[in-house]
Amino acid sequence: MDNPAPTRRHTNGIAVVGVVALVVAMSAAMAAAMRGQQGRSRSADDAVTDNAVSVAGTPAAVVARGAALYAAHCASCHGANLEGQPDWKRPLPDGSLPAPPHDVSGHTWHHGDGELLRIIAKGGTIYMPESKMPGYERVLSDDDMRAVLTFIKSSWGPEQLDWQAQVTAGEVGPQAAP
Numbered sequence: 001m002d003n004p005a006p007t008r009r010h011t012n013g014i015a016v017v018g019v020v021a022l023v024v025a026m027s028a029a030m031a032a033a034m035r036g037q038q039g040r041s042r043s044a045d046d047a048v049t050d051n052a053v054s055v056a057g058t059p060a061a062v063v064a065r066g067a068a069l070y071a072a073h074c075a076s077c078h079g080a081n082l083e084g085q086p087d088w089k090r091p092l093p094d095g096s097l098p099a100p101p102h103d104v105s106g107h108t109w110h111h112g113d114g115e116l117l118r119i120i121a122k123g124g125t126i127y128m129p130e131s132k133m134p135g136y137e138r139v140l141s142d143d144d145m146r147a148v149l150t151f152i153k154s155s156w157g158p159e160q161l162d163w164q165a166q167v168t169a170g171e172v173g174p175q176a177a178p
């Protein structure tokens with residue numbers, strides 16, 4: 001008689017990889033859709049753009065403040081060099097995810113400022129009940145959270161910055177940066 005356990009484990013592994021791949025594909029598709037929407041219907045003087053967290057022209061002191069706040073509050077999970085936790089795409093046994101990188105190897109840059117600031121403020125449980133990403137709205141001021149995001153963005157290249165700026169410009173209503 002065959003023991004079905006290894007087969008089940010194997011199948012679960014494939015399912016998990018499939019789910020992760022699906023999530024990655026969906027965020028890419030959503031970002032692409034938002035980009036398209038932005039091209040059609042949004043104008044440069046839209047208020048969302050005013051609220052976006054920009055890197056170009058940001059005083060070095062703001063980036064340095066963001067770096068210090070990052071080191072104090074985020075580096076323990078996301079890594080001293082924004083590198084994330086090992087094997088970060090593979091869910092942990094408790095169903096939560098390891099902390100992803102924030103540099104170009106992660107997918108932080110696939111999300112608009114509004115969504116990123118909301119995750120930082122409210123924590124990951126707004127998307128996933130088992131999330132270990134804490135919410136910082138009672139710990140950091142809005143300015144602090146923006147400074148941390150600016151520091152994170154300072155690690156991205158022009159391509160990621162351009163893509164992410166377009167996703168941000170496509171965020172509307174409750175999605176937009178607060």
Ligand code: HEC
Nearest residue numbers: 073074077097098099100107108116120124131132133148
């Ligand atoms: C206790 C560990 C931990 C700490 C500390 C932590 N995070 Fe996270 N963070 C996570 C995990 C785990 C995720 C993965 C998504 C989830 O589980 O919600 C995450 C996800 C994120 C995301 C979403 C990234 C994406 O690509 O979707 C952002 C943005 C983020 N964290 C920013 C921060 C910032 C900024 C700080 C510091 C102010 C911080 N995190 C501190 C664990 C942590």
